[in-house]
Each structure stands twice: as structure tokens, then as C-alpha cells.
Amino acid sequence: MLSAQIESILFVTNRPLSVKKIAETVGADRTEVSKALDEIAAAYNTEGRGVRLLRHGDDVQLSTAPEASALVQAYLKDETTGELTKPSLETLTIVAYRGPVSKAELEQIRGVNCSLILRNLMMRGLVESVGEVGKPETRYRVTMDFLRFLGVAGVEELPDYEKLRSHENIVRVLAMANTPPAVNAASVEEPAPVAANAATAADGTR
Known part of the structure; x- marks a missing residue:
């Protein structure tokens, strides 16, 4: 399933990816990738989820939910010290x-x-x-x-x-x-x- 492939790539990538790069990686056209991203966003960008799909221009990235920012920052402080x-x-x-x-x-x-x-x-x-x-x-x-x-x-x-x-x-x-x-x-x-x-x-x- 295309959306599952894209979700996996975004999960292991620590930087934004362009729709073009994703399309090249999964071997699909931009329209198919955009549709799959809409499906991923619909699944993640809802109340009660800890992860969001961010989209800025042609770039997309998985990120933690804003409401969990304090907890995430506290955890990352321990991780980096x-x-x-x-x-x-x-x-x-x-x-x-x-x-x-x-x-x-x-x-x-x-x-x-x-x-x-x-x-x-x-x-x-x-x-x-x-x-x-x-x-x-x-x-x-x-x-x-x-x-x-x-x-x-x-x-x-x-x-x-x-x-x-x-x-x-x-x-x-x-x-x-x-x-x-x-x-x-x-x-x-x-x-x-x-x-x-x-x-x-x-x-x-x-």
C-alpha cells in the first residue's frame, strides 16, 4: 500500500522530504503521492494522536503533536545530556x-x-x-x-x-x-x- 510505504519513509527520516523525492523513492507519480499523503494526514491529524503530518509547500515531515511538546522536550533533554x-x-x-x-x-x-x-x-x-x-x-x-x-x-x-x-x-x-x-x-x-x-x-x- 502506497500510503504505508510513504509513512515508513517519513518515520525513519529526520528531515523534511519533498513530494518529488518521495515519488522517486516509491516509484509513483506526484498525484498518487499527494493522495497518499492526504490519507496519512487524515489518520494522524486528529484529536488524541501524538504525531502530526506537517506540510510546508512541497515538503512534508512527521512531527510530534504540539500538545505533547512539554513532555517531548523533557524527554529529549534527558536523551541529549x-x-x-x-x-x-x-x-x-x-x-x-x-x-x-x-x-x-x-x-x-x-x-x-x-x-x-x-x-x-x-x-x-x-x-x-x-x-x-x-x-x-x-x-x-x-x-x-x-x-x-x-x-x-x-x-x-x-x-x-x-x-x-x-x-x-x-x-x-x-x-x-x-x-x-x-x-x-x-x-x-x-x-x-x-x-x-x-x-x-x-x-x-x-
Whole structure:
């Protein structure tokens, strides 16, 4: 069902999507997508629902209901001030050593969806999205705040940067980024030193 496909895409995406982009993704025309969005809006934009479908021009995005904003803000405060989870540390490590890296490449390395983790890291100010010439997809890199927390002038000063950035396992997995199935994260040796440092850095954001 088209509306279910679109709903799934909007759920895992942490940014607005254009109707054109959605149509290209699901292989439908704009009229069909607009009709499906109307169905999703009718289901969500009613009293008593905690999620809304926002539409601004050609862009659409799922968002929490305004009446739940206080609760959501309180929850997010806890999420962005507590210690980083192991999956977050793993993702942050990959971004630090391989960035700028796309979400698809991250997920190919880790073998799981990274949308929520990326959103959390961005909210903490540790990761930011960037655009690169010739690469249409959004890519991610660590922020200046991340470097400041670790006390380094650039990612090149991270422990064993050159060795770990070009690690043969990671290079091999990235070469398969567009080839299913996803590689099991256990098959990739991830650099541990910066993960521990990142945890310490995250504590400094509290």
C-alpha cells in the first residue's frame, strides 16, 4: 500500500522530504503521492494522536503533536545530556574516522538503521550534515565542538587516524554500500580508542 510505504519513509527520516523525492523513492507519480499523503494526514491529524503530518509547500515531515511538546522536550533533554549508548559511540567513531560519510554507508558498516542515532548525535552537537559537490546524498562529519571536547585540532590528530581510516575491512564494506544484504557490524573492526574518548567528551556536554 502506497500510503504505508510513504509513512515508513517519513518515520525513519529526520528531515523534511519533498513530494518529488518521495515519488522517486516509491516509484509513483506526484498525484498518487499527494493522495497518499492526504490519507496519512487524515489518520494522524486528529484529536488524541501524538504525531502530526506537517506540510510546508512541497515538503512534508512527521512531527510530534504540539500538545505533547512539554513532555517531548523533557524527554529529549534527558536523551541529549546522558551518556552515549554503545551504538551511538560506534556510529560517532565511524563518522570521526570515515567522515564525511553518508547514512547509507554508515548503515552498511553497522548493519542497522542509524536515523535515530544520527539525530541524537546532531542534537548533542557532535555530528553535523554537510553537502559535497557531485554527491547528492547528505553526508555527516564530526563538529568543531566534538574536536574541542577531545582537545584535538582536527580529525587527523585522532589516535591511529590514517591506519583506522583506511582499515581494509571498512574499505571493503563501503565498496559494497549499494549491494544488499547489509554487512553484519560484527564483521567490521571498529576503532575503540576514540569511542572511549567520545564518551568522555559527551559527558562534558551535560
